[in-house]
Amino acid sequence: MTNHTHGHGTGPCATCPIRRSANLLKLGVSMENWDYAVALAGNPNVGKSTVFNALTGLRQHTGNWAGKTVTRAEGGFEFSGKRFKIVDLPGTYSLLATSPDEEVARDFILFGRPDVTVVVVDATRLERNLNLALQIVEITERMVICLNLIDQARRMGLQVDDRGLARDLGVPVVPVSARYAQGLQPLLQAISDVATGQTVCRPNRIPDPPALKGPVNQLVAMLQEAFPYLPNPRWVALRLLDGDERIIEAVKKREFGALATEPNQKEAA
Numbered sequence: 350m351t352n353h354t355h356g357h358g359t360g361p362c363a364t365c366p367i368r369r370s371a372n373l374l375k376l377g378v379s380m381e382n383w384d385y386a387v388a389l390a391g392n393p394n395v396g397k398s399t400v401f402n403a404l405t406g407l408r409q410h411t412g413n414w415a416g417k418t419v420t421r422a423e424g425g426f427e428f429s430g431k432r433f434k435i436v437d438l439p440g441t442y443s444l445l446a447t448s449p450d451e452e453v454a455r456d457f458i459l460f461g462r463p464d465v466t467v468v469v470v471d472a473t474r475l476e477r478n479l480n481l482a483l484q485i486v487e488i489t490e491r492m493v494i495c496l497n498l499i500d501q502a503r504r505m506g507l508q509v510d511d512r513g514l515a516r517d518l519g520v521p522v523v524p525v526s527a528r529y530a531q532g533l534q535p536l537l538q539a540i541s542d543v544a545t546g547q548t549v550c551r552p553n554r555i556p557d558p559p560a561l562k563g564p565v566n567q568l569v570a571m572l573q574e575a576f577p578y579l580p581n582p583r584w585v586a587l588r589l590l591d592g593d594e595r596i597i598e599a600v601k602k603r604e605f606g607a608l609a610t611e612p613n614q615k616e617a618a
Contacts, residue, residue: 383434391469393440472502500526
């Protein structure tokens with residue numbers, strides 16, 4: 350397999366399938382016999398499990414994340430001749446890693462580099478749910494918003510402008526009622542399109558304030574030197590500047606090292 354770079358040095362880049370498979374394996378997720386990895390994220394009580402069940406049917410199993418008591422559910426589906434493994438991340442309100450659940454979700458999206466992260470939001474409580482979506486959009490460009498409970502929103506007389514939301518966020522937004530299996534086909538199509546590159550997301554990220562640009566760039570350069578394969582050094586730099594104790598500790602202990610290094614030959618084989 351030829352090395353694939355994005356103009357930032359030699360060796361496999363963080364977005365190569367070989368890189369992602371190796372990192373996913375380190376996180377305990379095997380991609381053997383699967384074409385694409387899909388992460389399912391969302392706040393608690395947004396119907397994420399219902400979406401997971403609707404997409405996977407009975408093809409699922411549960412276990413624990415390596416070294417943690419946090420439960421992990423995995424399942425899969427086939428679409429357009431491709432096999433998608435879907436990993437149901439713990440329900441969290443943020444990715445600031447103040448709990449084991451948040452740490453698992455953050456590490457999986459940041460280091461696992463899933464082909465698509467589906468963020469399930471409650472159409473009746475968008476203002477509450479978009480905080481997590483905006484945090485995830487800072488980490489990954491491969492994202493689909495699953496606007497769940499759209500039937501309930503309509504019954505409440507709420508009109509959600511999904512097209513406007515997609516335009517504002519720069520990622521696909523699909524209205525769904527997972528409980529009644531409505532909107533699943535467009536959701537599967539959106540997941541497939543992002544995974545295969547048919548749809549290229551252009552997320553609208555919050556720009557760094559002018560005063561932060563220098564420090565962020567400086568930290569990014571240092572992080573890239575220390576961890577050449579760190580998938581998103583800018584996000585890590587911002588967390589460091591924000592005083593995120595968990596990220597500071599991870600850098601000090603070089604925890605990122607195991608997940609942000611070149612895969613060895615055995616893993617790459």
